[in-house]
Amino acid sequence: MKDDEQGRAVRGRIATTVVGAVALCCALPAPAGAIVGGERIAAGDAPWTVSLQTPDRTDGAYGSGHFCSATVIGPRKVLTARHCTEGTRLHESVVMTGSDDPAARPGRRVPIARAWVTALIRDQGVLLTLREPGDVAVLETTADLGVPALPLSSAGVELPGGEPVTAYGYGRASWVRLPPREPALLRRARMLLYSQAQCDESNLATAAWFLCGGPAAGPGSGVVAMGDSGGTLVRQGAAGPELLGVPSTGTDGPLRDRVSGYASVAALRGFIDDPASGVELPRPVGTPRVVGRARVGARVRCELRWSPRPERIKVLWVFRAGGDESVRHSGPDGLRLPRSASGRRVSCIATGWSGALNGAGSRRSPQTAVVR
Template identity: 30%
Template sequence: MGVTALLVAAALTVVGVAGAVANQATAGPQPKIVGGSEAEPDEHPYVVYLADRRGKQFCGGTLITPDKVVTAAHCVARSSPRRISVVAGRHDTRTDEGTDVGVADMWIHEDYSRVTDGNDIAVLTLEEKVPYETIRPATAEDEDQYAKGTEATVLGWGRIAERGPSSNYLREARVPLRADGDCEETYRDYQPEQMVCAGYQKGGVDACQGDSGGPLIAGDRLIGVVSWGEGCARPEKPGVYTEVRAFEAEIKAAVEGSRSGVAPDSIGIPILGG
């Protein structure tokens, strides 16, 4: 998954923020889909991407209502609604299919500071509703979807290799959820109460730069948000995702419009080398 709030001078990468927004919006690990395959067009209509003012994709997101998108805080923390658009219904980023809609408002978790410290979650409110299928975010009732060994699907337009090019097409990959203990041994910053990690011990399949903010799906639920990791698809370096069910109350409040979040300028994020 290659994202760790962009690793910090080392090798963590925040999966996905590029171009102008990338320079402002994230400072951390960035992941993309490595070892996966092109998704079937229209199979995952709830998967969207965030674009900068030039139309360049830099992060992923997930439609949970017709006008609400869950993404990673590190994707938008250094930006503002007017500098971001959400593209829905577009399989190939080179086309103009689907809908390109502006962002009216965004809630960023008030305790977010950098990806490895957690709280890497945000909810965007679109300027208008889009006509695409949505997916439900996981809640406390979805405990079974977080069991060790559960096969989950990660999707995005990020890089297809750690130092490779990004994909023009939406890609997907299946990865097994790992035990929290495994992740704590691998990453000292791993927080089991709000993070989940996934990937094969031998590596080879992961999210990568450009996939940040995108979905981790299991049992028809959004269980994770691509957040950080060390490199992309490295052996014994699983990708780390924000655990959606841990933020059930915050997401519900943001959807209902009762969370104002924090002003982007109030968040300090270190710029790390990826």
């Protein structure tokens, strides 16, 4: 592609898919950034590219359990997009290794133990999201992943426009035909990196942590789009392949198959190397329980331990009698039981929040009978 064509490709409206995507049934965000075009590959061709899976394998994109991609960067660490963590059940999700087709040939599933993000989103506005310092997150698993880590691009590396790169991920193969249960398949696409000046000409992003690119010419070319945020953008470094970027946004409109946006690994190495410099997301520890005398007019609390403690906690109270169920909401100080709760059984579900979008929901507590 010629330089003037590249310039036209990066100019035009870019629709972010970071926060504005429709939520999946498990409260995780619909993924953004998958391979459109490109070619299918075996898991062994890119063992460090892995699938993030919902707690229930029947949920997620295309019924496969897949909701985002990630890259193995250490024995127990993966790098993904921060917006992939914006769901209340991330702590129950798993990292799947060794699969090119999670629905038909699932691989090993390793639980997520901890998660860190670069910064908290204080508002759900899309523009504010893009101004946050980096759409990346580091996840730690409960056990060794058993696959090789992909080396990271060095901080301060020069990235001239026109450099060949390769994107990897699971997801949609076409923008035109979108069958509801298209499988999430591991694919790669040959691309060309755009220069920072070309990226700045678009409204994709002007931040130093952002990269953009488009499909290369010839067989195997493609671009990222709906289906696989958090995946892998690779460049060929002096010592071999290295992780250059994390798929973050895609395009829509006339240029939807032309431009893709990535969080730059080189620009974000400080956080990636030391996740504790960012923000650790809360997760519930154990099962909550109803504390206090369950009597009409008395106050009960939903007791649960968190690691680390959330910025704020919201509680859903569930009252049940036979097949009839009603709910009420409260803060961490609890709820005064209403007269209508008499003769019912009450349980609670606590959700801890850090920022506007990162919430962790607990399991439901055991039921307690309410008396007058």
